[in-house]
Amino acid sequence: MDPVELLLHPVRLRIVHSLAGGRSLTTQQLCDRIPDASKATVYRHVALLAEAGILEEAGQQRVRGFVERHYRLQPARATVSAERAAAATVEEHRRAFAAAMAALLAEYSAYLDDPAADPARDQVGYRQHALWLTAAEREELIAGMRAAIVPHLAHEPGDGREQHLLSPVLFPMHDVARHDHDS
Template sequence: MRKPSPIADVVMHPVRLRIIQHLGTRQVTTADLRAALPDIPQATLYRHVAALVDADILTIVEERRVRGAVERTFALGNRMAHVDHDELRDMGARELQQAFLTFLAHLGETFDRASAAGDPGFRDFLGFGEVQLHVTTDDLAVIQAGLGELLAPYLADDGGDRRTVTLATALIPGDRAARG
C-alpha cells in the first residue's frame, strides 16, 4: 500500500484550490477571502483556511483587532502549493486520477466563473491549446526554469492596469509505442 500524499490531500480540494488561487503572490485578509469567494459559506471557508494553515500551505503574516475580532492576513506558506514529482510518484493510480480530475474540475470552474461574469474583454485574455514536445527529464527542468524566469515579473500585482489571468499547465506523457 502506498503512503498517502499529505499535500495532495490538503491542496486537491476545490475550495482550497480556489483559496490558493486567490492568494497567488498577494497577502489577503479573511474579509478579502469572504468578498472574493462569496458562494462559499463563511464557516466552510474558515474551516478550509484552517486546514491550509495547519498544512503550512498558508501562513499568517499579520493579526489585528477589528471591532473586537481578530482579523488575519494570509500569504502562501513555506510549502509550495502544488503536488511535486516525489508526491506524484508516491500516489496510487486512483489517487493520481482523483488529483488530476480535481485539478481539471477547478480549471473548469474558473473558466465558468470568468465566462459568466459578462466581461466584454473576456475573450481578449482567453486562450487555450495543446502542443506536443519531445523532451527528456533534463529538458523539462530547463523548460520549467525558463518559464519560472519568464513569468516572474508577472506574478506580483503592482496595482496598475494589469489584469489577472490564470495560466494552468499539465504535462501528460505520450504513449512511447505511438512514437513516429
C-alpha cells in the same frame, strides 16, 4: 496531513491560487474571490491550510469587534515534491487531476460571471493540440515550457498586473494500437 491530501480539493486549490505571488488576504477577501463557495466552506478550508502550515498569519486587525486575520501562502509548504509526485498512486493522480480541473472550471466560470469579462481582450486560450513526440522531444517541450513560465512565477501583484491562471496539461493519449507499434 500530507500536502497532496490537503491540495486535493478545488476550494483549497483556489485559496492557494488566490494567495500566490506573495499576496496577503483576509478570509473575507478570499470569500469574495471564491463566491461560489459558502463562507463557512472557505473559512473551514483556510483553517485547515493554516493548521497545516500552508498558510501563515500575516497580521490581524480589529474590525467591528472581530479580529480579522490576514493570511499569506508558504510556497515551500504548498508544493508537492517531485519525489512525492512520483510516488503518487494512480488513484491520487486521478483525484489530483479532478481537483485541478474542478478548480479550473470554477475559476473560469467566476471569470465569465464578471460583467467586465472580455475573453477576446484578455486573450483567453484553451486550445488542445494532439502532438506526436518521442521521449526526447517531450523533454525538450517541457523544458521549453518551463523556461517560458518559471521567470513569470516570481512576479508579485502590482505594476498593473492582473492575476492569471495558467494550467498546462500534458499526458499521453490512450492508444490501443500503441503496444502493437512497440513490439
